Amino acid sequence: MTAVYTWLGHERARTLAVALALTGMAFIYSSSAKNITVVVDGEDERVSTHARTVAGGLHDAGLAVSPSDRLSPASDAPLRDGMVIELTRAKQVLIERPVGKSWLTTPERAPTDILAAAGLRFYPGDRLWVDGEPRGEDVAQVLSSPSRLRLEPSRSISVSDGSTSWLLRTAAPTVGEALWESGIVVSEGDRVEPSLYFPLAGISSITITRSAPLTIEVDGLTIQTRAVGGTVGDALADAGVALIGLDFTRPSLQDGIPDDGTIRVVRVAERVEVEEKPLPFETTYQPIDDLEIDNQRVVETGAYGVLANRVRIRLEDGEETVRFVEGDWVAREPEPRVIGYGTQIIPRSINTDDGPIQYCRAVSMYATSYSPSRAGVPAGAKNFGITASGQPLTRGLVAIDRSLIPFGTLMYVPGYGFAEAADTGGGVKGRWIDLGYDDDNYVAWHQYVTVYFLCPLPGLAWIFP
Template identity: 45%
Template sequence: MGATLAVAPCDWSTIRIFRNAASSRSQIKMTTMEQEPRSMSVSLRRRLTALAALAMLGGLAAGYRSSLISVTLVVDGESRQVRTHQDTVGSFLLDTGLTLYAEDIVEPGLDQSLRPGMTVRVVCARPVLIQADGRTRLVRTHAVTPDQVLSEAGLSLAPHDRVVVESSPAGDDSLLHVRVIRAVPITVHEDGRAFAFYTTASTVGGALREAGLTLYLADRVEPGLGQPLSSGMHIYVERSQPVAVRVDGRTIRTRTHRDLVGHVLADLGIVLTGQDYTHPPLDATLNGDLTIEVVRVYERFLIQQDPIPFDVVWQPDPDLELDQRRLIQEGAAGVLERRLRVRYENGQEVSRTVENEYVAVPPTTKVIGYGTRIVVRQLETAEGTVEYWRVIRMLATSYSASTAGTPRTSSYYGRTRLGWPMRYGIVAVDPRLIPLRTQVYVPGYGVGVAGDTGGAIKGRRIDLGYDDDNLALWYRWVDVYLLTPVPPVDQINYIIGQ
């Protein structure tokens, strides 16, 4: 309300200056000569009369002009020179055609005598249209602030009232429009609390905006936001609560007055089908800034085929020589079909369940025939001819009593598996492949007897025994000949692994 009102100058176009010549307002009487020569013609007399009249009028006009005085007229700071015959300030201003109001300031006063070279100052009052308390009135004032204008008009302002200064609605720039908006007390009830304040707003929505309340589309306001305000009005604001819904790969953020998760989804048009579910559940109560997740569930049935390994059966063949093999029947894997129920949640697989399974194609057993016919042969060696009934390809290593890994303090140090003293000619074997006490012939070593075993001697491994003083180191593949006699059938391992 500390605004300054601009003062518009008077319009010079309204000033009219009249210069009244005596020749135009006075009647001049002219007397004729009492005596005229009778001999003068009528026409001559008329000419002489006209000449005399013109001479008199010219003299009067010259005298009138010489009686004009010069005055400086200043209206709202704008100055111009005016010549006049008037003798007072008031008659001078009246002669100019300037319209004056009682609130205008004239210096010197209207009844002051006018003198040549005088300056007459006029300060026009500004017209102001005041609208307050249901009334509209026009005042003229020299006040420069809205408060001063209202004070001159006898209007007082309460602490919360508002003053609006506008240009004239009619578009007249010289006319100001001052509106006084009276503040009214109202009370707002929000979420169980109430607060009162004064407002100059015209509607409920404007008052809440003045109070700094941010409203959301889902909030409820009673009376409505567009309703006009009245003094002492109570406004009720029921706040909605924020909620977010994650569904179908997107997040919807909204506000609601609903209490249950299911009601929120119904308002949003989100439908659960089949085994769809939500977290929290549909009957859960909303609490605070909640996020609801909608889990879309669907199931698919798949047929899964898995191979069934075939069995391998070894079948003795008396017509086939020992350590020979032949394929009697080729094996083939079978097919096991399973019907699976696959569950997806939000597009991700979460479980697989076997509904049923059956053998679609049974496997075919592989049958291998192995030879059981033993043939005794002879081998010429440096030590003489030997008879053997089997040849096995083996990895040969060597050892002695001191390298066997048995502590010297042990009671069985230097003793073999059969309790024999360790010496050259005793070999360690895997009894599952070569029975103990079997005689063998190893090229480069000679004849030995299977009389010992070892933790590392498994399958196609043979450890050649030496005395400590004649140990020769071995590590190579050799043919090992099993010498006669042929052991009993139950002691022969017909199938030797690779």
Template identity: 40%
Template sequence: MATVTWKHALQQARRSGVGPYLARLGTYALPLVLAAALWATWQLTARPIHVTVDGIQEQVWTHRRTVAALLLDLGLTLQPQDRVSPPPDTPLQRDMTITVQRARPVRLLVDGRDLQIASWGETPAQILADAGEYVDRYDRILLNGVPVAHDAPLPEPAVTRMAATYDRGHAWNQARLEPIQLRVIRSVPIVVDDGSLPFTVRTTAQTVGEALREAQITIYLGDRVDPSLGSPVTSGLRVRIQRSTPLYIDVDGRLIKTRTRGETVADALTAMGIGVAGLDQVEPGLDTPLYDEIRVKVTRIQEDIHVTEEIAPYETVYVPDPNLPIDTQQVINAGANGITRSRYRVRYENGQEVARELLDTWVAQEPQQRVIAYGQKIEPKVFTAADGTQYTYWRKIRMAASSYSASTAGVSPDASYYGRTFTGEPMRFGVVAVDPRIIPLRSQVYVPGYGVGQALDTGSAIRARRIDLGYDDDNLVLWNRWVDVYLLWPPPPDYQITWVLPNWPRPPQ
């Protein structure tokens, strides 16, 4: 295939009628070709260099001879604190690696000045030392507005990548190292007078209370601070602390732990609003000087006059009255209890009685006997039984009735007196056991539902208003109820009559 030269092609173009256009094309293409040739020549003669800036690596091509010249071409303006490896005057070689580490930007706010520096310091104290700023150990440092210790390690540098809205050239030009802000708050001296030898403390606090707390000076509720805890701190301020005394007060059943600035026990009680009056006792005394952990005991003392009464029950006296019917009574004198009064002086300590003194005793009222007249008039009375039989009696008694026979009397059949009554009569129907004081033996009685019986027996359980109705063993009827017992005429001699009957057992209502 024949080689077509540029000149030959141009001649063919002129013959074909497109000559004018190709002539103009040749006029512009020649400079472009020359430029491309120059670019290719530059690329062939340039050296590749690996550049790392703040950890961001990129490859560049250069004809510069030294590191410093290359960094200048790259637009990297370095501060004296920045680090370059290898050194800036090092000759460049093909595929060399250059590392640039820029110092951290720092904004310092100190003593009213706003400074912009760069530092390799790893703690706030090192950065301030790099800036030539002296910091007292009492000064306070704020890192981005937050209190931080002087030797606290700083956080890792924060790199912010900017949005790629347009081409900013090299990759490290799109990264921004965020500055940190250090603010120094200078401490000021204040003098603290805590009751002994005054001493000086340095503080950055805004108020007296905060300054004392930073100095680990404990203030109790009862202490007095002058100027007050909320007062602002100024250089040379003198703070006076009047200490309170801790003490215990035992009063009204409570143990109070408190503090006071008073000098005596009386001052402490007054400050607590504890009143002492009358016979109250205070230990130790009111004028006793206070000391730490003193225990004050207040004893409430009260004296009252008490009057007691001793009751002497009246006696009841029964007197006979022959004009009153038997088993009737009449009160002649209601009677009255005797009253003896005693007056005492009673002493109380904290509400508890501790002493009682007898002052005098007197009889307020003499006892008066109760006089009751009982009837002794006996007249015959007639009772008509259910079958129409009439019985003449002289007394009717309400009694608790039971029944028994020879085999139920509680006597052994082998006993010689088995089946015999107290009077020696054989046991049978019609024999009743009574209390001889109420119904004389051998008296005749009538019991409705039983009939006529004769009081021929007694019993250990037959007392007062109890009567036991006798039966034969083969016709025993069990009794357990209250009945009216009629004592048949004639009455016994007066000396055998119990005129006032005991009220036992008590009949049901």
């Protein structure tokens, strides 16, 4: 038995030694890990690795490097704890030039660096589009990574401006754009040969003849322009100012441009104006005895009248010089519209849930309902539950538009029963009837119904709007 205990003791000791050895190895392995930062296209990532080289560290980070990518430090550089590795992925960039298009795979991001990688240079005067956006001298400020560059190289053009001549470099498509891009101001009236809109391709020189300042007073405006000599008529033609009809100028069209450089155009208008405006007609109503109530008939359609005013006017520069008032008159008198409304009352009978009734009028109305506590009057108020006619509100009393239906009018409302007009409401107007209830038997109404007015009719309005 003692031998067995001895053997078990040795086994426990051996197991403990192995466990301690493994723990020590794990600690040593963990302590040997290097913590590095990998920056890929500006995005950084923390990586823990046991690799010995930059390439191994990137492999542990799950990153593959292509030959066109930019890597710093180099892939075979020894890996150190705390090292920062920068990887810039290469991308394809389309480069367009007048001679054609080409693709470039490069890790460069700045437009000028991309051009340099393609063996191209950006000179002053060149035109460059970055992803479709035109760029000039500010191209160095572009921080984005473009996918398309378009380069148009500049060319030399001789410019003669009076007694001064010089060369300018430009890639502009037209004469005008070349001068504008170079900061050469061409004033209105200056003569440019070839013209500002002439294509720059195929020409080697531009000639500018400067004009003198000219002031044209026309249409209440003062136009500051320029002219290269000639007559008043020539200057106006160059400025696009046309004379119409009786217009005239000071000086006259045949005179030379005055020393003070001011030309006045006087606009002359002579016309006869006839102004017409409609005269409204009135609408009147008249009863028709043989037409049943609630029906209408157009007796006369009516017609607008016409009021005419004729004036002869002569204006110079908008100022009236001569006026002949030829008067105004009623060219056509208005004719009133006459609407006939029925006054014939024909009693009729109808069977209802409450038995047969005889009525003299049936009107479509919008029905709502209310009760004492729903009438908007506080329960403690003196007039709580009292109608405008002085009666206590209960089922059978209704609110109406009193201008159409007088108090005491008896009606029948299908689904409600017999009703008496006994109340009014601030919003109850026209074809609106508010059905009264007690609080304990209230039924909500929101619908159109046909209201039957029982005979006789005590002074109802003949026309319901």
